[in-house]
Amino acid sequence: MRYFLLIYALVVGIVVAIAGCRGSLSRKPPIEVFPDMDRQLKLRPQQPNGFFPNGISSQPPVPGTIRRSLPIQTLSGPVYPFEDAPVNTGRWPGVTNFVELNPLAVSGALLRRGQERFGIYCAPCHGPAGDGNGVTRKLGMAVVANLHDPRIVEMPDGEIFHVISHGRNLMQGYAAQIPVEDRWAIVAYVRVLQRSWLGSLEDLPLHLRQSLERQP
Amino acid sequence: MNRLPLMILVGLLLVGGGVVAGVWYYFTPKYTRVGYQPLQPVAFSHKVHVDQLGLDCRYCHHDVERAWFSNIPASSTCMNCHNQVLKDDPRLALVRESVATGRPIPWVQVHKVPDYVYFNHAVHVNRGVSCVECHGRVDQMDEVYHAKPLSMAFCLDCHRDPASFLRPLDKVTDLAWRWSVDPAEHARQQRTQGRWLMEHWRVESLQNCSACHR
Numbered sequence: 001m002r003y004f005l006l007i008y009a010l011v012v013g014i015v016v017a018i019a020g021c022r023g024s025l026s027r028k029p030p031i032e033v034f035p036d037m038d039r040q041l042k043l044r045p046q047q048p049n050g051f052f053p054n055g056i057s058s059q060p061p062v063p064g065t066i067r068r069s070l071p072i073q074t075l076s077g078p079v080y081p082f083e084d085a086p087v088n089t090g091r092w093p094g095v096t097n098f099v100e101l102n103p104l105a106v107s108g109a110l111l112r113r114g115q116e117r118f119g120i121y122c123a124p125c126h127g128p129a130g131d132g133n134g135v136t137r138k139l140g141m142a143v144v145a146n147l148h149d150p151r152i153v154e155m156p157d158g159e160i161f162h163v164i165s166h167g168r169n170l171m172q173g174y175a176a177q178i179p180v181e182d183r184w185a186i187v188a189y190v191r192v193l194q195r196s197w198l199g200s201l202e203d204l205p206l207h208l209r210q211s212l213e214r215q216p
Numbered sequence: 217m218n219r220l221p222l223m224i225l226v227g228l229l230l231v232g233g234g235v236v237a238g239v240w241y242y243f244t245p246k247y248t249r250v251g252y253q254p255l256q257p258v259a260f261s262h263k264v265h266v267d268q269l270g271l272d273c274r275y276c277h278h279d280v281e282r283a284w285f286s287n288i289p290a291s292s293t294c295m296n297c298h299n300q301v302l303k304d305d306p307r308l309a310l311v312r313e314s315v316a317t318g319r320p321i322p323w324v325q326v327h328k329v330p331d332y333v334y335f336n337h338a339v340h341v342n343r344g345v346s347c348v349e350c351h352g353r354v355d356q357m358d359e360v361y362h363a364k365p366l367s368m369a370f371c372l373d374c375h376r377d378p379a380s381f382l383r384p385l386d387k388v389t390d391l392a393w394r395w396s397v398d399p400a401e402h403a404r405q406q407r408t409q410g411r412w413l414m415e416h417w418r419v420e421s422l423q424n425c426s427a428c429h430r
Contacts, residue, residue, distance in 0.1 A: 015238060040331040045287070
């Protein structure tokens with residue numbers, strides 16, 4: 001019995017020594033106790049795949065591909081993503097002139113959406129107030145546009161949309177990251193930010209003005 | 217008196233108990249998956265980008281609200297900043313090469329559900345289930361590791377009682393967020409507010425097989 005207990009303790013000790021405890025960090029891939037059908041012969045996004053010469057399972061769409069989608073509701077009616085319309089390009093159809101005004105109906109919901117999206121995608125560089133003092137300024141991004149610059153305040157909405165989509169100077173385009181409607185929401189919110197700097201006390205409703213004036 | 221039968225009995229109990237304890241402890245995703253921390257081709261630190269710089273999860277994983285799959289960002293997303301920040305840093309050589317050639321960076325997948333599980337990221341994050349519930353405090357990780365078991369029991373813990381996990385939509389990507397700094401107050405708020413959110417969004421406690429297995 002003594003030998004049995006000794007061997008028993010030894011086996012437990014060896015198992016614990018080899019297997020360790022739950023949650024310890026390991027470079028080795030997870031052990032699959034029952035791997036049945038865990039990996040099936042189907043493609044999942046962004047996984048390597050030897051079938052195609054470039055080894056990618058999520059093949060980029062062929063140039064000119066039109067994605068299937070619902071139309072965007074604009075002020076001048078529904079527009080599909082493949083149409084040459086201001087909401088898709090920021091320009092008047094057939095010419096290079098940018099549209100002056102946001103083609104979406106600007107509502108409180110759109111502005112709140114724009115504020116949230118601005119915080120995610122724009123604020124890291126342009127700063128939460130849009131003055132170009134984002135967190136990247138300290139890290140060596142020297143030239144970040146101040147959105148309150150008269151040059152940008154005077155830009156048509158369509159041009160701001162175009163810059164978000166395709167970038168300008170050192171800024172890269174965000175068309176892949178931000179859907180069209182969100183880009184217009186951001187354009188609307190950029191106007192809110194600019195207005196907040198350009199406005200005067202007289203622009204405020206009376207009760208808000210008083211609360212500001214009371215402060216030293 | 218013959219002590220042999222007693223000794224055999226004790227021995228069998230010990231061996232049986234040991235095997236059961238071993239299987240209980242080790243044959244579970246709590247052991248097999250948690251802690252998996254593969255070596256990634258680029259030393260990307262979530263802690264630096266999220267915790268120190270304050271980037272939102274969705275800056276890179278921008279499809280998480282629209283698709284079942286939470287995308288790994290394209291290398292060009294890195295270049296939004298790194299075309300100027302750490303422009304010639306050797307640690308980013310692979311990223312620059314990937315952008316130049318179009319060959320993807322061979323990131324190693326950390327979190328994977330079996331192919332017979334149809335998990336949809338969009339429906340979860342759009343109904344107040346935070347990233348942190350399944351992925352842990354990624355904002356505190358220099359190197360990402362598997363923090364939660366992602367076993368079926370783990371999914372069911374939440375599916376049986378969604379109210380204990382739901383939070384306001386604008387806090388979904390705020391991994392450190394609590395209803396209150398006080399743990400008791402947090403738990404109380406989670407109960408009442410969670411139940412309210414569940415009714416408000418009509419979140420169902422889905423427990424039928426085909427909710428996840430199709």
